[in-house]
Amino acid sequence: MEQETRELRRVGLKVTHPRMRILQIFEEEGVQHLTAEDVYKKLLADQEDIGLATVYRVLTQFEAAGILVKHNFEGGHAVYELDRGKHHDHMIDVDTGNVIEFVSEEIERLQQEIAARHGYVLEDHSLVLYVRSKGKGR
Secondary structure (H helix, E strand, C coil), rough: HHHHHHHHHHHCCCCCCHHHHHHHHHHHHCCCECCCCHHHHHHCCCCCCCCCHHHHHHHHHHHHCCCCEEEEEECEEEEEECCCCCCCCEEECCCEEEEEEEHHHHHHHHHHHHHHHHHCCCCCCCEEEECCHHHHHH
């Protein structure tokens, strides 16, 4: 609870019950990518009286403050994850919608080389691979 309070104050947000609860949901072990609706359903399951509009507002505030990163993956809703400051890429299972994070030093190196070959310096990038389980081929 103290860590969440410090985090909110650090980014200049007032400590409120909805902000604390939503931040706690993202900090729960194993939680990585959530939609606003996922957060809302979790709050309902915990019998919290926090509306969907408040969830959207808090997520937007957290994104602006750098607490969360918002991803707009193709064919789905926006998903949010805690901004841990470490770069990673994503794979989306097209059958289940599961989001898988991965890091590849080789891909990072190749992207730098490709940018340099064309006379550029890579500032940022986002790589999303849309995948299907090998057993479910078309």
